[in-house]
Every structure is written in C-alpha cells, then in structure tokens.
Amino acid sequence: MTTSSIRKPDYERMLRKAGVRITRPRKVIVGILSQSDDHPDAFEIFQRAVAIDKTISLSTVYRTMKLLEGMGAIHRHAFEGGPSRFEQAGGDHHDHLIDLDTGDVIEFKSDRIEQLQDEIARALGYEIVHHRLELYGRKKRA
Amino acid sequence: MTTSSIRKPDYERMLRKAGVRITRPRKVIVGILSQSDDHPDAFEIFQRAVAIDKTISLSTVYRTMKLLEGMGAIHRHAFEGGPSRFEQAGGDHHDHLIDLDTGDVIEFKSDRIEQLQDEIARALGYEIVHHRLELYGRKKRA
DNA sequence: AGCTATTTGCAACTGAGTGTCAACTGACGC
C-alpha cells in the first residue's frame, strides 16, 4: 500500500519529456520527493537516498535538484541562515512562516497580499517574475 | 562641504555606546556607509575602503558589518543568488523589488501588506520577529 | 549484445563567510 497522493507531479514523465535519461539515482531521488511532504535540504535528501541505494553521491543529488528545479518540478527555498530546502511543485502557490525556535516551516497563502504585490510592481513599472515572502516568528505562548 | 544627510545613524556614537573602540578601519567603513545610498555587498565595501586606506582587510569588513548589524545600525539583505548586501538602518522599514536584468534594487513600502502579514501570523498563533518580502521582476517595456 | 552519448562518483575547486592567532593600537591612568 502506497501513500495516496494528491497533485503529485509525475516526475518520470517530466524527465522523459525533458529528454533526459531515467537513471537509477534519479529514480531514487524523485521517489523520495514523492514521499516527502516536508522541506528537506540536499543533504537530507542525500541521506534518505543512501538508505535506499548506498552508491548515490551528494553531487548527484545537487545535480538532480537543479535539473528538477529547471523543469519546474520542484521549488527551491533559500531560507535565511541555512542551505536551500526543496519541495514538490504542483500544489498551489503559498508562502512560508518559519518558526525561529524549531525551524518548522508552515505554509500559508494570501490572495490579498499577492494582489497588493502586483499592484506595487505595476505602479513601479515592473512585471513580477517571482517573489519571496517569508515570515520569521515565534509561537505565542497560549 | 559634506553631503547633507537625512536620518543617518551617528555610527561613532552608536559604536561608543556599544562599548567598542573607534578604530581606523571602523571609521573608514562607517564613513563609506554614510556616503552610500545603494546596497553594497561586503566586497564592494572592502574595495571602497581600500581606496581610502589600503591596509584594511576583507575580514575586518565582514567583522564590522556583523558588529553594526548586531547593533541595529545596518540591515543585511540576502537576495537570491548573491552575497549579502547592506544598507544603513534608520530610514523607515521597506521591502525590495529586484530588477532581474540589471540587479537594481528598488525600495517600496506597503502598510497594507505589513498588516496582512501580522493578521496571518496571529491566526497561526505566531508573533512575527521579522520578515522578508522581495519581488523579482522585469521592467515593463512602455 | 554492441554502441555511444549521457550520467555518475569522486575529488578538486569556488565563493561567502568565520575562526585562530601573533602583532598592533586605542583608551585609560598616570
């Protein structure tokens, strides 16, 4: 029984469409990504990959993440003071709140904010290609 | 005749208050910051500093930026795919739009967005310590 | 199975920033 999935990108299909080879390391890595609903960094992905196939190298993880990012299959987030973290693309757009005490990443979404961003960019004569909104905070004790 | 300044932090006073020494390298660096209204990175500050005093080292620039940041005298911005850039604190809070073609940094401010961020954090049970909002875009051709 | 361009693992490299340490110096007391 596999974990049921909603809106998971079909990585193998995307790789095929990108005209690259479906190699063993790439299969292992996209398998891990399909299983993950957190925001692992390259080294964490590498560790999970090694548990499945101990010959996989960290360089290959980096190369594969770059490839997948270029294909739009994953998103890269460079939160402050740490390595890039990755998540599957395909869910709808959201921003992040990072818990400064635990490092937890909470996703949120605000159409109002997106809309205001567009208005601001337009007023400045720009077209937004992408944006980054991160809130860094601490849990209010109840 | 010196460039007239609006709301420039008095770095020497802040350094004194922080209980650290007013050394020659620190004087040169804060002098450069007072003169700058762009967002230079550590290496650019180093280059401007060397032009004034060729004995200053890059390590000292890094150390001084960290010191000033800790004192709240400057802000550090880690825009994507590049080194940290710095700007004087003391102006009022703003966010940044980065021109993807030129690297230009445009400052903007939206109270509405700030307010919405607070609402979102509150709804999630968090208190915002700080946040980061960056728009990456391209100039609309007229 | 055989061919070959793509991909891999390894190790060496890069860029940004930090740590170590002997030498230097600013701020205080005299």
Place this chain on the structure above:
DNA sequence: GCGTCAGTTGACACTCAGTTGCAAATAGCT
C-alpha cells in the same frame, strides 16, 4: 606625553554549500 593592556587587526587556514572536471559506468537505442 607615555606606558599599559584588553580590544582589534591582518593574514591565512578553515568551514559550508554548492559546482565542476574527468574517467568509469550505464541508459537507451538498434
């Protein structure tokens, strides 16, 4: 103005995240 000495500096080694060069391995074709 001069000595003292903790704070600071410059040089350089080091870390960390990520990239690159290259010989060996292999996916995907026939």
